Amino acid sequence: QPALAQPALAQPATEPLPQALYDTMVKGNGRLYPGYRVNHAKGALYEGSFTPSPEAARLSKAPHLQSTPSTLLLRYSDAGGIPDVADNAASAAVRGLAFTFTLPDGTATDLMMINVPVFVVRRPEDFLGLMQAAQATRPDMPQPTPIAQFLAEHEEARRFVTTAKPMPQSFATEQFYALHAYRLTNAAGESRFVRFRLVPEAGTAYRAPESTAGLPADVLFDELRTRVAMGPVRYRLVAQLAAAGDQTADPSEPWPADRPLVELGTVSVTQAVPDGPVAERKVGFLPNRVLPGLDLSDDPFLTIRSDVYAIAFPARQQ
Numbered sequence: 001q002p003a004l005a006q007p008a009l010a011q012p013a014t015e016p017l018p019q020a021l022y023d024t025m026v027k028g029n030g031r032l033y034p035g036y037r038v039n040h041a042k043g044a045l046y047e048g049s050f051t052p053s054p055e056a057a058r059l060s061k062a063p064h065l066q067s068t069p070s071t072l073l074l075r076y077s078d079a080g081g082i083p084d085v086a087d088n089a090a091s092a093a094v095r096g097l098a099f100t101f102t103l104p105d106g107t108a109t110d111l112m113m114i115n116v117p118v119f120v121v122r123r124p125e126d127f128l129g130l131m132q133a134a135q136a137t138r139p140d141m142p143q144p145t146p147i148a149q150f151l152a153e154h155e156e157a158r159r160f161v162t163t164a165k166p167m168p169q170s171f172a173t174e175q176f177y178a179l180h181a182y183r184l185t186n187a188a189g190e191s192r193f194v195r196f197r198l199v200p201e202a203g204t205a206y207r208a209p210e211s212t213a214g215l216p217a218d219v220l221f222d223e224l225r226t227r228v229a230m231g232p233v234r235y236r237l238v239a240q241l242a243a244a245g246d247q248t249a250d251p252s253e254p255w256p257a258d259r260p261l262v263e264l265g266t267v268s269v270t271q272a273v274p275d276g277p278v279a280e281r282k283v284g285f286l287p288n289r290v291l292p293g294l295d296l297s298d299d300p301f302l303t304i305r306s307d308v309y310a311i312a313f314p315a316r317q318q
């Protein structure tokens, strides 16, 4: 009997993906900013409330989507790991808005959004590849540079980087998207896949690209603080409903624009958190902090990102 050739399973000792994503993000920042988030480092904390619409309970039995209002803790942010990045810097253009909804009995869930409707890559491992390609690229390199090569091979990333990301007039005139699909299940046991978005009551309003150069570094955060001091800033939380067969695993691929939108309720941002810069260090959000009636889809980013944030949060407590 011939001996079966057993190739040695010589796998290179690689880091688990969440740790590799975190470490590569830290490396990309070039230096450490102790106490700050490695991404979305510049931000501000606010309080508010969420009042669900009657339609919300028809879609989901999740406690925050029934009739009882929740209190909200919200954090607005600019992209990138530099805590004092200017709001008009190109690197800050992907802005974040993260929420914790808390019911009177302490039940809580998180929702994390950015101001673009789709993500830059299809899969978490591609995000690692994108960061590695960007970090390996030097201006004096011959073409194709690693980043040019990555973009050549990833059509969705090309689409993302070439899509204009205009600077809003205000955080109160920007739309935000949770990107990933979630599954809502109502009291009758009926399930739908949805994607959440936030639509500003003030309408969307952007700045002409040629008008942003001389703006103060904190223009958006200062404007929001002044605006909220004068009265609540409101948004509508909206669910886009998937049709049967729409894919739910790839946040770089939008669903067709004709998918119905259902209003889930009103978000009111009512006041800045006192001593927010200190308070925000003890605050973290998780894409997988869900409730019965609000479940994760098969989008692998939801779990991988949650694992990354579970590494990042304790690392910034020191």
Ligand code: HEM
Residues within 6 Å of the ligand: 021, 022, 025, 036, 037, 038, 039, 040, 043, 075, 076, 077, 095, 096, 097, 098, 112, 113, 114, 119, 124, 127, 177, 178, 179, 251, 283, 284, 285, 301, 304, 305, 308, 309, 312, 313, 316
């Ligand atoms: C694999 C892809 C991603 C990685 C590795 C990643 C990593 C990170 C990390 C490490 C932080 C800092 C967390 C902390 O210290 O608490 C962060 C913050 C954030 N991320 Fe991501 N992220 C990814 C994708 C996304 C996507 C798709 C969204 C869109 C919803 C998003 C939205 C945010 C927001 C809004 C924050 C700020 C949270 C806050 O204000 O505390 N991220 N990200």
